[in-house]
Amino acid sequence: MGKSRRGVRFQHRPANIDAKNSSSESSDASEPPSPTKAAKSDTVAGAKANAAEYKKKKETFITRTIWTFVMIAGFFVAIFSGHLYIIAIVTAIQIVSFKEVIAIANVPSRAKNLRFTKSLNWYFLATTMYFLYGESVIYYFKHILLVDRVLLPFATHHRFICFMLYMMGFVFFVGSLQKGHYKFQFTQFAWTHMALYLIVVQAHFIMNNIFEGLIWFFLPVALVITNDIFAYVCGITFGRTQLIKLSPKKTVEGFVGAWVCTIVLGYGIGNILMQYKYFTCPVNDLGSNIITGLECTPNPAFSPEAYQLPSWTHIDRTFNIAPMQFHILILATFASLIAPFGGFFASGLKRTFKVKDFGESIPGHGGITDRMDCQFLMGLFAYMYYHSFIAVQKSSVGDVMEMAITGLTVVEQIEVIKGLGKYLYNQGELSERVLNILNAELLARR
Template sequence: MKEEDREKTRNHKEKWNNLGLRTGLSVILIGGFAVLVKMGRSFLIGFIILLSGIVFYEVLRVFMQIRSIWSIKRIFSTGSEETKKGGNLPIGFFWGCFFLISLMNYSKVLFPGRYRVVYHVMMWLQFAWILWFVHLLRGGSYRMKIFHLSMVLMTILGLMKCTEAAINNVNRGIRWFVYPCLLVAINDTFAYLVGKHLGQTPLTKLSPKKTVEGFLGGGIATVLLAIPTARMVQLGMCYKRRMEPFDALSLAVLASVIAPIGGILASGYKRAFNAKHFSRILPGHGGISDRIDCQLIMQLVSNMYLAGISRKQTLKGFVQEININLSQSEKLELVKLLVISYSKE
């Protein structure tokens, strides 16, 4: 009995230590997020791009069973076992693929007004990447190599779509990025609390800890707190114009119904490769990907809603698109056309 009591005491202590660690890290993350929002659009976009790289590392780590982040130092080596996983394709090949697609995707943001020059450079880099892949096809294992390449490409393209949507929301107005993030946080928190105390019916086998009661409780709480949260964002970020109640409630419903899919997909991915965590970057949280899986899906859905249904665009947003997509000479030409058009009226 004494041994059982000691075991129970040890488990209870570990549980509280883990809860304390998670709570402390959560407070730090919330504080860091608030600081980033206050720093402005450019820092926020840079952080989003950085996060995409971290998420790709974690997904690749699970897929290729990379033991340590320091394996990145040897990513272009074909001599170590860690870079021979999956048909002898080096990990560096996949990182090269990620950086190439990222540069093409973010070139409008990183190099405003010089998109065409960057595009031409990227075109030649694509040819070099294709030649590299043809070179790596030597030695057989064609099916495995092509399968791994297809998996990684799909991961990159999906990740790019989500991060591009997040950047679009920031350019629309930072509150259109912050508000969906807060909705997901509310949904996650109440789903966890309701599921822990009242949950009995499993939601899906892919994620055994998620329950139907938690899903419904999180959804109801998110919808009820949607308008107060929108008001809090408006006051906290000093916006003069209120968010339309219809938009606030619509995004809350999307956060309740669609955003949890991100967590289910992440759980299914880890189960497919027998992984417990994405990484140890955030102790007690299972990695960055486990924290922002629902956020990525929510940013994508929010962007689709705002662009296709609500059509939220401001004058600043149009100016931002002009700065990103047009060169200096094209901007001058646009000004001339606007002056001519205005003078004719």
């Protein structure tokens, strides 16, 4: 959240080489005369220009640093204030980010002032958000929604309602197609969908991470920030070999060094977060904050298990390791090796549209999208990983009863009682006598 320094990342170079480099990147035109040469030919003017440039750089650096701290402070205040505040912040970020991404595709055709294009973009955003928030709310607050008479139809027909809302937008779009503007309108349509898919859908998974427990939100965010910082530090210190053609300033040494550092630091951060139920518990109460805390039976991933080294090591020692400590390594590795490609992708997009930043939402930093590109990808990965390897199948007695009562016939319900009895008997949890009574009595019911 706001600590990466994309502009000067990985490798330190003198300012004028930087400038030359970025100008040759941003366009395919022939190289402009090198500023180094120009400075030599007129020393006095050069010194003045350098001083002015230095002053400007310093100002930018100060603004940037101040805003970095403002963002970090805001982030921590939100984390401690409770889940609703974090959700509000993620929502705000996704809306601004959507706006920024929509805007850059709009640049080349700004002249063509089609009346409804902009409204339609926002309509699709609203529909998508309604759909995704609805999905989350239905999933996590089913027990509240299913009881409420007014909300019930919205819950049971949620997908259909959203589909029809989307269809209205679609029909309107097709109806508003105007001869001579097809290319612009279809590009806008495709681009809106791309932005929805890249930003809003991914942000949805981040929301769900928040609901599953703050650690699944905080740890991925922290890992990406850590990786960003250490890619910069390691790049300056050891950077030599270029990593990717797209971004000449990124080096293999920065990439690998940051990986090692992210694992070490991420391991530390993860171990601290694991100690607090406020971070590990899923959100069962939206009013909770750092003071009220949260209560739950923690996920088994957070409970230490006994591990022993293989026998050939001849070290007979038992280690108590929580599975989460292995999971942190994998999350840190993704944050270091794959998530940066989200950033490279964004860089490529910016080059394509010939813009330096996605916007000017954060003073000194550029647009919000510039700071978030890797976060979205990381959040999606955390979601997938959590649900595939960590989440325990949650079901309550109420869920099972609801399923049996609403979905089965009486005969089938009796089958369930018999089947569960048989299962418990096999597990040694019920005596044979009870099983026999169950079977006999249920066979002869009424």
